[in-house]
Amino acid sequence: MASAHVQVFPWPLQGHINSMLHFAAGLLDAGLHVTFVHTEHNLRRAHRAEAVATPRLRFVSLPDGLPVDHPRSVGDLTDLSKSLMTTGPAAYRALLASALSPAADGGFPALSCVLADGLLPFAIDVAEELGVPALAFRTASACSFLAYLSVPRLVELGEVPIPVGADLDEPVRSVPGMEDFLRRRDLPNSCRRRAETDDVDPLLQILVGYTAHSRKARALIFNTAASLERSALAHIAPHMRDVFAIGPLHAVSAAPAPATSLWREDDGCMAWLDGQADRSVVYVSLGSLAVISLEQFTEFLSGLVGSGYAFLWVLRPDMVGASQSAVLQEAVGAAGKGKARVVDWAPQRDVLRHRAVGCFLTHAGWNSTLEGITEGVPLVCWPFFADQHINSRFVGAVWGTGLDMKDVCERAVVEGMVRRAMESGQLRMSAQALSQKVRRDIAEGGSSATEFQRLIGFIKEFGKN
Numbered sequence: 001m002a003s004a005h006v007q008v009f010p011w012p013l014q015g016h017i018n019s020m021l022h023f024a025a026g027l028l029d030a031g032l033h034v035t036f037v038h039t040e041h042n043l044r045r046a047h048r049a050e051a052v053a054t055p056r057l058r059f060v061s062l063p064d065g066l067p068v069d070h071p072r073s074v075g076d077l078t079d080l081s082k083s084l085m086t087t088g089p090a091a092y093r094a095l096l097a098s099a100l101s102p103a104a105d106g107g108f109p110a111l112s113c114v115l116a117d118g119l120l121p122f123a124i125d126v127a128e129e130l131g132v133p134a135l136a137f138r139t140a141s142a143c144s145f146l147a148y149l150s151v152p153r154l155v156e157l158g159e160v161p162i163p164v165g166a167d168l169d170e171p172v173r174s175v176p177g178m179e180d181f182l183r184r185r186d187l188p189n190s191c192r193r194r195a196e197t198d199d200v201d202p203l204l205q206i207l208v209g210y211t212a213h214s215r216k217a218r219a220l221i222f223n224t225a226a227s228l229e230r231s232a233l234a235h236i237a238p239h240m241r242d243v244f245a246i247g248p249l250h251a252v253s254a255a256p257a258p259a260t261s262l263w264r265e266d267d268g269c270m271a272w273l274d275g276q277a278d279r280s281v282v283y284v285s286l287g288s289l290a291v292i293s294l295e296q297f298t299e300f301l302s303g304l305v306g307s308g309y310a311f312l313w314v315l316r317p318d319m320v321g322a323s324q325s326a327v328l329q330e331a332v333g334a335a336g337k338g339k340a341r342v343v344d345w346a347p348q349r350d351v352l353r354h355r356a357v358g359c360f361l362t363h364a365g366w367n368s369t370l371e372g373i374t375e376g377v378p379l380v381c382w383p384f385f386a387d388q389h390i391n392s393r394f395v396g397a398v399w400g401t402g403l404d405m406k407d408v409c410e411r412a413v414v415e416g417m418v419r420r421a422m423e424s425g426q427l428r429m430s431a432q433a434l435s436q437k438v439r440r441d442i443a444e445g446g447s448s449a450t451e452f453q454r455l456i457g458f459i460k461e462f463g464k465n
């Protein structure tokens, strides 16, 4: 039988591209063919970062609808989001229709199915309309998906929207399985009324709609593991046609994933880490989207320096408002007195695996959380937006593998939490125990590995019809 062929279509952002490329690598390991859809803008950037195709993997692209010279700044995704939602359906229909013509196969088998980002609901609709089965992939945690799924009920009960000025530490009791530990602040921040207008954030309605839309897909796939989110997965399953938990995907594939970075990684920090003692370095990265103020930058810097530990800090050039990154990097170097290393972008998974790293100060984006968990590194979480709040709560209160800074950004808190994460034997033991569990999930016979095999069978069935 000809190999199955899956088209993978992520939201055009680093965190989404990473986990879906890791998924693609898993499909390639299983002998399948993959067509990976980038936007034209990202394909140009990814190629600069040597994203190379292989005989069973090819990259195609579609326009994102924005002018070539649009900054596509991560601090404001509104333009990109609007443009994708308005021009995306027609552009995707054209791309998919051409992929279905017999002339387009280029040696690839006929398309078995589309695996679309759950935040691109139009891709699910377009694929099904063109007769291609569609699967949905959510790059965020299952617990955050369950929170969005629960929003209509929370609204009915008057728990959402959260009033301006409300105590964010108050419990929220109506997300199933999380009754004992969830607080208002752990819900996506779009659940909070906005001070300036006192309106409900329109983003909330959109995201709740996208979440419900996943029901239309033949199955919903999560980059998570049963030992992390068994309860959330069980509560989601009855609402979807099928659910697969197959992560952490970055650790699944035997072969390295094709280059995934839209930024150029600074490998020099690995040699710097080689020169540091075991578990002596704090690794700091707030992911690909967070934008912080100069004040927050200063609080982080003072807290890190105050902790007394060496640190490696990812300071993206677009991260601190309009500030010049060279000036900021110099400031870090001076304050760190030889114990600090700053990079624009790090090879994060290698960094976290390095023996010198003692803890990870993170925004608790789902990929970063999974990468830290897999390596058994204690996390200090400073959630920035969306799903990161609930991930941070799970780290602090459910898995006990790190500390939840909430949204506090004060030097004394940074300093205190970094010290605790570096020095607490209990946190390290819990982090390592969870890492072992997750590694068992992805090893042969483990829950994620078994689910992955089930998914491959599921996909191959499409090819038979």
Ligand code: UDX
Pocket: 013, 014, 015, 016, 018, 139, 140, 141, 261, 285, 286, 287, 288, 289, 290, 314, 344, 345, 346, 347, 348, 349, 364, 365, 366, 367, 368, 369, 371, 386, 387, 388
């Ligand atoms: C955001 C959300 O927070 C996340 O939960 C959601 O699923 C996707 O959108 P982002 O800010 O990109 O994601 O964070 P995260 O999910 O942690 O992904 C960042 C990725 O970039 C990770 O895979 C990380 O390894 C990588 N990275 C980060 C690097 O390779 N180098 C760096 O220096 C920093």
